[in-house]
Amino acid sequence: MALLQIAEPGESTAPHQHRLAVGIDLGTTNSLVATVRNSVPVVLNDEQGRALLPSVVRYGADGGVVVGHAAQSAQAQDPRNTIASVKRFMGRSLSDVAHVESMPYVFEDAPGMVRLRTAQGAKSPVEVSADILRALRSRAEDSLGGPLTGAVITVPAYFDDAQRQATKDAARLAGLEVLRLLNEPTAAAIAYGLDNASEGLYAVYDLGGGTFDISILKLSRGVFEVLATSGDAALGGDDFDHRVYCWLIEASRIGPPGLEDMRLVHMEARRAKEVLSAQDSVHVGVKLSTGDEIDLTLTRADFAAMTQKLVDKTLAPTRKALRDAGLSPQDVKGVVMVGGATRMPHVQRAVGEFFGQVPLTNLDPDKVVAIGAAIQANVLAGNRSAGEDWLLLDVIPLSLGLETMGGLVEKVIPRNSTIPTARAQEFTTFKDGQTAMAIHVLQGERERVSDCRSLARFELRGIPPMAAGAARIRVSFQVDADGLLSVSAREMTTGVEARIEVKPSYGLADDEVARMLKDGFEHAQEDMKARALAEQRVEAQRLHDATVAALLADGDLLDTSERAVVDASLAALATAVKGEDVAALKQAINDAGRATDEFAARRMNRSIQRALAGRSVESL
Amino acid sequence: MGVTLTEKAARHVAGFIAKRGRGVGLRLGVRTSGCSGMAYKLEFADDLAPEDLVFESHGVKVLIDPQSLPYIDGTELDFVREGLNEGFKFNNPNVKDECGCGESFNV
Numbered sequence: 001m002a003l004l005q006i007a008e009p010g011e012s013t014a015p016h017q018h019r020l021a022v023g024i025d026l027g028t029t030n031s032l033v034a035t036v037r038n039s040v041p042v043v044l045n046d047e048q049g050r051a052l053l054p055s056v057v058r059y060g061a062d063g064g065v066v067v068g069h070a071a072q073s074a075q076a077q078d079p080r081n082t083i084a085s086v087k088r089f090m091g092r093s094l095s096d097v098a099h100v101e102s103m104p105y106v107f108e109d110a111p112g113m114v115r116l117r118t119a120q121g122a123k124s125p126v127e128v129s130a131d132i133l134r135a136l137r138s139r140a141e142d143s144l145g146g147p148l149t150g151a152v153i154t155v156p157a158y159f160d161d162a163q164r165q166a167t168k169d170a171a172r173l174a175g176l177e178v179l180r181l182l183n184e185p186t187a188a189a190i191a192y193g194l195d196n197a198s199e200g201l202y203a204v205y206d207l208g209g210g211t212f213d214i215s216i217l218k219l220s221r222g223v224f225e226v227l228a229t230s231g232d233a234a235l236g237g238d239d240f241d242h243r244v245y246c247w248l249i250e251a252s253r254i255g256p257p258g259l260e261d262m263r264l265v266h267m268e269a270r271r272a273k274e275v276l277s278a279q280d281s282v283h284v285g286v287k288l289s290t291g292d293e294i295d296l297t298l299t300r301a302d303f304a305a306m307t308q309k310l311v312d313k314t315l316a317p318t319r320k321a322l323r324d325a326g327l328s329p330q331d332v333k334g335v336v337m338v339g340g341a342t343r344m345p346h347v348q349r350a351v352g353e354f355f356g357q358v359p360l361t362n363l364d365p366d367k368v369v370a371i372g373a374a375i376q377a378n379v380l381a382g383n384r385s386a387g388e389d390w391l392l393l394d395v396i397p398l399s400l401g402l403e404t405m406g407g408l409v410e411k412v413i414p415r416n417s418t419i420p421t422a423r424a425q426e427f428t429t430f431k432d433g434q435t436a437m438a439i440h441v442l443q444g445e446r447e448r449v450s451d452c453r454s455l456a457r458f459e460l461r462g463i464p465p466m467a468a469g470a471a472r473i474r475v476s477f478q479v480d481a482d483g484l485l486s487v488s489a490r491e492m493t494t495g496v497e498a499r500i501e502v503k504p505s506y507g508l509a510d511d512e513v514a515r516m517l518k519d520g521f522e523h524a525q526e527d528m529k530a531r532a533l534a535e536q537r538v539e540a541q542r543l544h545d546a547t548v549a550a551l552l553a554d555g556d557l558l559d560t561s562e563r564a565v566v567d568a569s570l571a572a573l574a575t576a577v578k579g580e581d582v583a584a585l586k587q588a589i590n591d592a593g594r595a596t597d598e599f600a601a602r603r604m605n606r607s608i609q610r611a612l613a614g615r616s617v618e619s620l
Numbered sequence: 621m622g623v624t625l626t627e628k629a630a631r632h633v634a635g636f637i638a639k640r641g642r643g644v645g646l647r648l649g650v651r652t653s654g655c656s657g658m659a660y661k662l663e664f665a666d667d668l669a670p671e672d673l674v675f676e677s678h679g680v681k682v683l684i685d686p687q688s689l690p691y692i693d694g695t696e697l698d699f700v701r702e703g704l705n706e707g708f709k710f711n712n713p714n715v716k717d718e719c720g721c722g723e724s725f726n727v
Contacts, residue, residue: 012662
């Protein structure tokens with residue numbers, strides 16, 4: 001018979017109506033699945049009692065797909081068909097992936113997202129992630145005794161649209177209903193019950209196997225808002241292992257080891273690191289295949305000293321996130337530690353000193369994200385009364401905007417806006433009789449299109465022919481709770497509309513997000529000048545085109561010498577447009593304006609005369 | 621007669637209540653629903669109702685409303701593990717037939 005769980009008072013479900021919901025931490029190195037059972041959030045273990053599922057998938061030549069520990073142990077013998085850390089490729093094109101040459105995979109560039117060639121054909125990162133999710137789903141269904149209603153899946157706060165969409169697609173492929181994508185730091189805060197805590201600012205310090213993320217959250221009236229995120233995509237616990245590894249090799253005075261010995265020493269280095277989180281010293285004794293021996297003792301103090309630089313490296317992004325949020329360390333009310341590497345005492349000490357308080361470490365740092373996701377999933381699946389419901393707010397990592405004339409970006413939704421959000425802005429036509437408008441959606445902080453990331457393009461057609469500037473085109477940006485963008489454009493007088501769900505062809509690397517942010521700050525001055533220049537160019541071009549059109553229509557109003565003056569001013573304008581000098585361009589625009597003043601006045605007279613021709617004063 | 625918990629069930633209930641942070645005991649009962657007429661109710665109890673019948677088993681209080689008792693009198697609640705799944709199981713001597721999954725039953 002079915003096994004029952006204890007419900008909250010008055011909330012026993014009807015038979016066959018269990019809403020089984022899980023939270024999934026789909027990590028770069030390891031993944032976990034958790035649920036709320038008997039009102040207690042728990043991580044679900046596999047048959048061997050292991051909570052972590054290595055995020056590794058092996059595609060065998062025999063057609064078998066192996067996920068987790070078994071795939072991980074095959075990594076050395078079959079590196080090409082064994083995909084690890086696939087999260088780094090989610091929603092990325094080949095050009096976005098850093099260090100392609102140092103990875104054992106055969107990459108294929110495909111439209112939208114990179115593919116990995118395996119014994120079972122080309123696999124997209126979405127498919128690989130789906131295999132990981134499928135393994136977690138079957139673990140969950142075996143543990144809970146029934147099909148899942150849905151899942152909350154966590155993603156890094158800086159994940160862009162493409163990466164979030166790719167994650168959702170992977171879940172769908174694995175047969176999981178996504179209740180919500182949840183930012184990892186927000187999940188960690190929920191696991192610590194900070195949503196029930198007093199209002200204030202919290203920092204989430206997440207040092208995982210290979211990545212570091214810092215997030216600043218604001219809790220007000222039970223609502224979480226991510227104020228800022230920062231991090232280092234190439235810094236994690238593995239770097240600490242590597243530091244110990246190097247020390248073991250150097251201190252033992254042995255040459256560069258072979259592949260097998262390297263793995264052995266690396267494993268010992270990792271073990272030593274882990275032991276030092278609990279003990280003051282550790283002995284490392286390894287015999288290598290070359291006959292060389294490592295026989296060393298490492299103390300906690302020495303380990304701390306040799307890895308202090310790595311710890312310090314996490315503090316720079318931490319400072320930056322605080323600066324982005326306009327805060328100082330003292331403003332932070334609580335610090336949540338996430339990721340196995342935060343078990344190291346000197347990491348905890350450094351974070352404690354930085355924020356001037358003891359960080360929260362009483363939950364297992366490997367599990368806190370999954371647990372927070374499970375708590376959220378339980379609420380979203382309807383297993384808690386409405387009164388206890390809460391709303392989560394996240395932010396957009398980079399501004400979203402549109403291309404306008406002159407290759408400039410008009411920001412519609414600024415960076416760090418909370419989502420879900422919707423904003424609209426009105427645009428107009430540039431040319432007389434313009435009947436279509438290209439909408440180019442961009443993400444980034446810079447002023448020029450070429451410095452931002454292109455997300456999507458579409459066209460609004462069927463604009464009635466009108467004079468330039470007369471059409472009113474309302475462009476609306478909408479970002480849903482999962483951070484996915486849809487853009488629509490509507491011509492207000494006729495109601496013609498075009499829209500696009502931004503399922504961007506590819507997204508931004510997190511270090512690219514960081515770089516773009518940094519560029520945005522560093523180039524602010526330069527960008528301002530570029531914007532001024534581009535704006536003047538647009539104005540010059542408009543004046544030039546209008547004058548040419550007028551000359552065509554009413555050129556007979558000018559005598560030869562007058563015509564020469566206007567032509568000269570047009571030529572000057574055309575030259576200035578090509579130059580980089582904003583002041584010269586402004587001057588040329590003013591000169592051309594003055595040169596055509598008289599001409600414009602005569603045209604005005606003529607059109608009035610035409611309008612009045614043959615009509616008596618009385619009829620006016 | 622009343623209702624009892626196996627020692628294992630009692631240990632788990634006590635553990636869950638401790639982790640949950642509140643609760644005076646466990647409430648068992650039946651409701652009319654499900655494919656075979658009756659369904660079990662298994663909930664945490666935060667308050668004791670005046671009409672509740674209270675049984676104590678291995679240090680855990682089991683609360684039952686008087687109307688439910690005839691259907692589950694003599695039941696032993698066990699905690700079992702089946703593969704990866706684990707949970708509570710009613711060993712109810714009153715049951716004449718139950719639906720395939722055992723979530724609802726008839727007396």
